Amino acid sequence: MPATSASRPAVVYAAGDPVPTLPPEQLEKNFAEIAPALTPDAALLEANKCLYCYDAPCTQACPTHIDVPSFIHKIATGNMRGSARVILDANPMGHSCARACPVDVLCEGACVLNDRDEQPIKIALLQRHATDWALGHDYQPFSAGPANGKSVAIVGAGPAGLSCARDLRRFGYAVTIFEEKDRPGGLNSFGIAEYKMRLPLALAEAKMVLDLGVEVKTGVRVGTDVSMRQLQNDFDAVFVAIGLGATRRLGIPGEDLHGVSDALVFIEHLKSNPHRETRIGRHVVVIGAGNTAIDAATQAKRLGAERVTLVYRRGPEDMSAYEYEYELAKHDGCEFRFHTVPKAVKGKDRVTGLECVRSEVGAPGPDGKRLFREVPDSGHVIECDTILRALGQTPRDDLAKALGLHVEGSRMVSDNPKVLVGGDCMTGGAEIVNAAADGVQAARQIHELLSK
Amino acid sequence: MADLSVDFAGIKSPNPFWLASGPPTNTYLQVAKAFDEGWGGAIWKTIGEPIINVYSRYGSIDLGKTRMVGFNNIELISDRPVEDNLKELAEVKRNYPKNAVIASLMVESRREAWHEIVKRTEDTGVDGFELNFGCPHGMSERGMGAAVGQVPDYTCQIVEWVKEVATIPVIVKLTPNVTDVTYIARAAVKGGADALSLINTINSIVSVDLETFSPRPSVHGKGSHGGYCGPAVKPIALHLLSAVTGDPQVKIPVSGIGGIASWQDAAEFIALGSGTVQVCTAAMHYGFRIVEDLADGLSNWMDERGHRRLEDFRGRAVPNVSKWEELDLNYHLVASIDQGKCIGCQLCWTACEDGAHQAIRRHERNNGNPVVEIIEEACVGCNLCSQVCPVDNCITMEEVPNEFPSTTWKEYMAGKGELAPRSVHFHTAEWTSKR
Numbered sequence: 001m002p003a004t005s006a007s008r009p010a011v012v013y014a015a016g017d018p019v020p021t022l023p024p025e026q027l028e029k030n031f032a033e034i035a036p037a038l039t040p041d042a043a044l045l046e047a048n049k050c051l052y053c054y055d056a057p058c059t060q061a062c063p064t065h066i067d068v069p070s071f072i073h074k075i076a077t078g079n080m081r082g083s084a085r086v087i088l089d090a091n092p093m094g095h096s097c098a099r100a101c102p103v104d105v106l107c108e109g110a111c112v113l114n115d116r117d118e119q120p121i122k123i124a125l126l127q128r129h130a131t132d133w134a135l136g137h138d139y140q141p142f143s144a145g146p147a148n149g150k151s152v153a154i155v156g157a158g159p160a161g162l163s164c165a166r167d168l169r170r171f172g173y174a175v176t177i178f179e180e181k182d183r184p185g186g187l188n189s190f191g192i193a194e195y196k197m198r199l200p201l202a203l204a205e206a207k208m209v210l211d212l213g214v215e216v217k218t219g220v221r222v223g224t225d226v227s228m229r230q231l232q233n234d235f236d237a238v239f240v241a242i243g244l245g246a247t248r249r250l251g252i253p254g255e256d257l258h259g260v261s262d263a264l265v266f267i268e269h270l271k272s273n274p275h276r277e278t279r280i281g282r283h284v285v286v287i288g289a290g291n292t293a294i295d296a297a298t299q300a301k302r303l304g305a306e307r308v309t310l311v312y313r314r315g316p317e318d319m320s321a322y323e324y325e326y327e328l329a330k331h332d333g334c335e336f337r338f339h340t341v342p343k344a345v346k347g348k349d350r351v352t353g354l355e356c357v358r359s360e361v362g363a364p365g366p367d368g369k370r371l372f373r374e375v376p377d378s379g380h381v382i383e384c385d386t387i388l389r390a391l392g393q394t395p396r397d398d399l400a401k402a403l404g405l406h407v408e409g410s411r412m413v414s415d416n417p418k419v420l421v422g423g424d425c426m427t428g429g430a431e432i433v434n435a436a437a438d439g440v441q442a443a444r445q446i447h448e449l450l451s452k
Numbered sequence: 453m454a455d456l457s458v459d460f461a462g463i464k465s466p467n468p469f470w471l472a473s474g475p476p477t478n479t480y481l482q483v484a485k486a487f488d489e490g491w492g493g494a495i496w497k498t499i500g501e502p503i504i505n506v507y508s509r510y511g512s513i514d515l516g517k518t519r520m521v522g523f524n525n526i527e528l529i530s531d532r533p534v535e536d537n538l539k540e541l542a543e544v545k546r547n548y549p550k551n552a553v554i555a556s557l558m559v560e561s562r563r564e565a566w567h568e569i570v571k572r573t574e575d576t577g578v579d580g581f582e583l584n585f586g587c588p589h590g591m592s593e594r595g596m597g598a599a600v601g602q603v604p605d606y607t608c609q610i611v612e613w614v615k616e617v618a619t620i621p622v623i624v625k626l627t628p629n630v631t632d633v634t635y636i637a638r639a640a641v642k643g644g645a646d647a648l649s650l651i652n653t654i655n656s657i658v659s660v661d662l663e664t665f666s667p668r669p670s671v672h673g674k675g676s677h678g679g680y681c682g683p684a685v686k687p688i689a690l691h692l693l694s695a696v697t698g699d700p701q702v703k704i705p706v707s708g709i710g711g712i713a714s715w716q717d718a719a720e721f722i723a724l725g726s727g728t729v730q731v732c733t734a735a736m737h738y739g740f741r742i743v744e745d746l747a748d749g750l751s752n753w754m755d756e757r758g759h760r761r762l763e764d765f766r767g768r769a770v771p772n773v774s775k776w777e778e779l780d781l782n783y784h785l786v787a788s789i790d791q792g793k794c795i796g797c798q799l800c801w802t803a804c805e806d807g808a809h810q811a812i813r814r815h816e817r818n819n820g821n822p823v824v825e826i827i828e829e830a831c832v833g834c835n836l837c838s839q840v841c842p843v844d845n846c847i848t849m850e851e852v853p854n855e856f857p858s859t860t861w862k863e864y865m866a867g868k869g870e871l872a873p874r875s876v877h878f879h880t881a882e883w884t885s886k887r
Contacts, residue, residue, distance in 0.1 A: 041517075048516030051842050054798035057817060076516065115795035116843060 019279040020304030027275040030302035034195040034328075035099075035125065043129040047076040050121045053112055058123055061110035063437040064091035068107055072126055084134035085141040087127055088208075092166040093159045093436040095135065095205040096188045098128035099197040101433050102322050135204055144212045145172030150450050153178065153235040155222045155403070158186020159432045160241035160423025162209045163439025164446075169212040171447045176235070177214060180221040184210065186243055187424075188432060190268040193295040195302070199271050223402030232418070237446045240403055240414070241423035241439065244393035250287065254345030255389075263288070263296035263390035270299055281386030284308045285354050286334075287342055288390035289319040294326065296388045297334045308334045309382060313341045313359050318369055337382065341374055346381060353381040393429060420445060454754035455761045456747060458492070460727040461621040461647040461705045463579045465552040467492035468722065468762060469746050472709050472730035473556035473582060473625075476740070478530060480540035484547065489740040490747060493552025494544075495649075495730065498529035498584045499537045500558040500569065501596070511658030511668040511678060522684035523733045524658040526669060526676050528590045529558055534572070542576035552728075554623065557614075558584040558596050561606065566613045580620050583610065585636075586627035586652025588679050598652070601627040604639035611643025623707060626650040628692055637696045641704060648696060649707035649730065651689045653679025682733040686711030690724055694773045697725030713742070715749030722762055723769040777865075780858040782872045785833030785849045787811070787826045793846035796823040800837035800847060808836045 022030070038046060050072040058068040067086050074083035087094040103109070103124045111120030134141070152168050154161045157179035165175045183189060188202035210216060220226060222242075231238050247262040249255060263286060270278040284300045286293050289312035301308045310329065312319065315338045319326060330336075339359045346353040358378035361370040395410045405412045405421065410428035414421045422438030424430060456467040470493035471477050471486055478497045486494060505528055513522035530537055545553045555573045559565040570581065584591075585601030592599040600606045607624065614622055624640040626633055628651040637648055655677050659668045667675025689710020696702050708726030712718055713734035721729045734742055759765045789800070796817060801824050804812040811830035815823055826837075838847040859869030 045517045051797045051799060053796075054802040055814075057796065060817070112795040112797045 020282055020306065021276075022304040024276060027303070031194045031275055031299075033099075033198075037132060038122070038125045038129050040129075043075055043126060046122050046126055047072045049113075050076070051112065057110035057112060058107035058121075061106045062091075063106075063431075063433045064097075064440060066090040066094070066107075066127070068123055071130060072121065072123070075126055075130055080130060080133045080137075081139060081141070083130040084139060087130055088134070088141055090440075091433065091436050092163040092209055092440070093188070093205065093432050094127060095131040096159070096192070096197055096202060097433045097436065098124050098131055099201075100188075100192050100431075102324075102431060104322065104324055106433070135201075135208075140208060140211060142166070142170055142212060144169045147174065148172035150174070150236045151176070151234070152237045152239060152446055153231040154239045154241065155231075156186065156241040156243060156423070156425075157181075157184035157206065157216060157218075158241055158243055158423060159188055159435035160439040160442070161186070161239065162206055163436040164239045164241065164422065164443045165214045165439075166209040166212060167440055167443035168446065169209075169214055171443065173236075173446075173450075175214045177216045178220045178222050178226065178231075179216060179218045182218050184216060184218070186435075190271055191264060191292075192271075193267070193299055194271055194275075195298075223399050228403045228419075236418070236450055238419045239439075239442050239446065240405065240412070240419060240421045241425060241435070241442075242396060242399060242403075242412075243424045244410075244429055245396040245398075246394060247292075247389045248391040248394055250342060250345070250389060250391070252342055252344050254347060254351075255387075257345050257347050257351050258349060259347065259351030259385055260345055260387045260389065263292055263388040264393070266296055266388055267292070267299065270303070275303070278303060280305050281351075281384070282306045283384040284386040284388065285382055285384040286310045286388045286390055287354075288312065288392070289314075289321055289336075290390060290392060291321050291325050292392075293388075293390035294321045294329045294334075296390050297329050298332045300386075300388070301332045301334055305386075307384075308332075309337055309384070310334055311337045311340050311342060311354065311356065311382065313339065314361055314370060314372055315339060318361070339372070340382075341372075343379070345387060351385055351387055353383045354387060355379060355381050393424075395428070396425065417449065454751045454759060456492075456751060458728055458762060460552070460707065461580070461623070463493070463552050463554070463621055464550075465492040465728065466550055467747050468718065468726070468728040469743050470494060470552060470554075470707065470728050470730045471735060471740075472732040473498055473584065474732040474736075475525075475527065476732060476735045478532070480544050483540075483544050483553070486735075486740045486743070487544075487548045487551045490743040491551070491740065493554065493579075493728065495554045495556050495582050496530075496537065496541055496578075498556040498558045498587070499534055499573065500529050500584075501560060501591075501594075503528040503531055503590075505531050506671045508669045508671050511656075511675075513658060513682075513684065520682055520733065520737050522658065522680060523682035523736075524653070524656045524669075524678040524680045526589050526671075526678040529556075529584070529587065534569075538572060538576050541573070541578055545577045545579070552580070553578050554580045554582050556582045556584050556625070558587065558591060561595055561600060561610060563613045566610060567617050570614055570617050574618065574620060578620065580623060580646075581614065581618060582623040582625050582649060583614060584625055584652075585610070585640075586625045586650075588627060588629050588653055588655045589677060598627040598629055601625075601636055601652070602630050604635050607636055608639040608643040611640050611645050615644040621646040623647040623649050625652055625709075626692075626696075627652045628688060628710075629655050632695075633692045634695055634699045634702070637699065637702045641702055645704060647705040647707065647727070648702070649709055650696065651685070651692050651710045653681045654685055654688065656680035681711065683711045683713055686717060690720060693721060693726060694724045694770065697767065698770050698773055713737075715746050715753065718746060718750055719753060719765075720769075722766050724773070725767040725770050727766070777862040778860050780860060781864060782854060782856045782859050782869075784852040784854060784872065784874075785835075786828050786831045786852050787833065787835075787837050788848050788850045789822075789824060789826055790846050790848070791822050793843050794823065795843055795846075797842060798824060799840045799842065800824055803836050803840045808832075808834055812837065 052069045071083045071086040107123045108120040151174040154177045184206040185202040280303045284305045286297045340356045344355040358375040359372040361372045365371045412425045423435040473495035509527040511524045515521045587597030591597035624645040705727040707728045708721035709730040718729045801812045813825045841847040854872040856872035863869040
């Protein structure tokens with residue numbers, strides 16, 4: 001979960017800057033959910049196409065191992081309560097995963113129908129159908145277990161923290177979440193492209209967890225406002241799921257100029273305010289080629305930027321963005337400048353361009369990514385008025401020390417068996433579904449530990 | 453192009469596709485349109501005693517999103533005045549002289565009543581009669597329809613009355629709601645019937661509304677058993693058809709009815725001895741236009757197979773319907789999985805494991821290695837896996853040849869013939885304990 005920290009510049013554009021203006025109706029259209037929900041009829045038709053595999057590969061491919069054939073079968077039989085329960089039982093973040101999971105590389109990619117040269121079952125849309133039903137009917141499938149007299153503190157109310165809290169409540173633990181932001185949800189609330197999922201849904205999903213009797217202390221930063229020692233004194237165990245920190249800096253001259261910002265800050269601002277209140281320039285450069293870079297680029301375009309250019313020092317085959325994200329960005333009219341290395345941000349009072357050189361790639365290096373070298377005399381300037389950094393988030397080293405954890409590479413590790421770590425801060429950055437799986441797993445581990 | 457024309461007990465028709473007596477044959481408007489679209493014949497909706505219908509008449513079974521795989525109705529015979537029906541019958545026959553127009557009749561079980569309706573109807577110029585001894589709902593409570601067709605003596609008696617005055621062919625429509633349809637068929641033959649048709653609809657309650665606990669179709673919260681039809685009843689119809697066409701005591705033509713929706717269905721009925729085939733539910737579902745592919749598909753198939761006339765294959769399956777005790781016990785099959793086609797759904801495994809003979813072995817999914825394999829020594833060749841497999845021709849049943857001559861149960865019990873070796877440990881405690 002990203003944190004607003006003093007070190008991170010607030011949003012890019014100040015009043016008076018030249019910004020594109022789109023009519024509100026157009027903005028609403030541009031940010032409408034990208035995949036429309038299935039109608040009940042279409043859901044029934046799709047559900048009936050599912051073969052109901054035994055030991056299904058879709059279930060194996062899901063980090064939370066949702067019993068996919070079972071929940072789809074229940075849709076087919078009209079058992080919507082049962083269907084929603086099967087999904088949410090395995091994955092407390094079932095709503096957001098239905099919208100934001102990279103299903104092409106997970107459940108839908110594993111569907112056996114792919115091997116019959118057919119389209120896979122639309123698992124994500126069916127999952128959304130069932131979870132939307134649950135929200136629409138105010139259906140709470142779970143209840144808190146009988147109080148067992150033990151308590152757990154969770155640091156961070158993102159997908160991992162919420163998932164852990166949900167299952168700990170079901171086991172009967174008293175749970176308190178400490179969240180530095182003013183509302184729960186983590187990246188679900190602040191970091192998912194607007195056209196994939198909106199804030200109210202993330203909050204409703206969080207509420208479903210909190211309604212089981214989870215105490216949340218928002219605006220409280222562990223390590224500053226309350227010490228880790230305090231938590232360890234007051235609670236039987238602690239689960240740390242604080243996500244990652246700010247986006248990496250470019251490390252080139254001029255990057256503190258007005259007009260250069262962290263892509264995540266841009267996305268968060270867009271999600272947390274009416275669309276027209278987020279301002280973007282007319283010529284935007286996004287540096288990086290991961291999924292966050294794509295989210296930033298497509299949304300800049302949808303806000304009305306005339307030209308959006310993604311700059312990446314390697315080639316398309318090296319991008320960490322998923323194929324369908326790349327396709328979406330191209331569809332939205334974003335340009336890609338591959339083999340292009342940023343060297344300096346140009347401008348006096350504010351950004352006017354990004355100076356780059358060309359690069360050539362060679363054989364893969366030790367990290368699997370191919371090595372590259374700069375091409376002499378290839379310097380050029382890409383004119384722009386906005387630059388968004390999307391080079392990946394950094395581990396929250398500052399907090400690690402305060403929490404008594406250490407960082408190995410980009411992963412936080414705990415040596416204390418009663419302090420568990422999960423989510424992005426443990427993995428170095430993964431999907432919501434991985435965070436949810438971590439949270440569920442942590443709850444199980446804590447339960448085992450404290451039941452001894 | 454194959455010749456699809458038929459002469460059914462003297463009734464001529466350009467093709468074997470007749471609309472069965474029912475809602476699609478209620479009016480001139482409908483029947484004329486049906487003939488325009490290619491139907492060979494039509495049995496007019498049953499004419500007879502005055503009736504009043506209820507509102508809400510049909511119930512339906514959906515399978516997933518496939519509608520009306522089974523269908524039932526509680527509609528009675530024609531609710532139009534007899535005069536109107538007769539007038540339109542005459543008109544349709546006059547305007548469509550080459551099509552078969554048949555009047556379905558049902559009146560109370562009195563000789564005079566039958567004489568009167570037969571004479572009045574014959575004056576319209578229709579090609580034949582079909583006596584409705586099969587309607588299972590409503591009319592049967594009043595001593596008509598299935599109430600007649602369920603008692604051999606009544607069936608024989610009324611056919612005799614009709615034959616006393618009829619000068620055109622008389623078809624007797626049989627109900628499936630009997631213990632042994634051949635008794636009724638023989639009674640109709642004894643009474644002088646020129647032909648039979650079967651099946652009428654099957655007694656049924658199609659479903660129960662779980663909100664109101666009313667059977668469907670619901671009439672103000674109540675329901676009555678109705679006649680079941682549609683694709684789901686085809687196997688029952690084929691069986692009863694074969695019982696009649698295979699009965700040496702029944703030598704008259706039979707018109708097959710029951711779930712026919714495609715040309716393959718029709719070909720199967722004809723292969724089991726149908727002279728013509730009657731269709732109702734499919735026309736109610738998709739309209740008269742379906743006859744185009746019924747005729748086109750049948751004709752193309754006949755051309756491919758070298759059948760020039762329907763007679764070339766009519767009844768060809770009848771001799772192959774045999775008693776179980778006459779089946780060859782030495783014909784052995786084993787399931788075979790084409791691993792190149794297998795998509796790893798494991799439906800065959802769970803079906804065999806829980807529902808059959810535990811003859812499939814399952815492996816962890818691993819880089820394209822087989823996920824399921826047949827345990828040949830445990831396979832009883834039952835077909836289940838090949839039927840649940842969602843990939844065409846992925847699981848096939850292969851013959852396991854042996855040296856032993858065909859031996860039936862009948863022969864085996866008579867001390868003749870010898871059984872080929874079967875897997876020694878099928879279902880023995882030793883085999884199951886090893887698993």
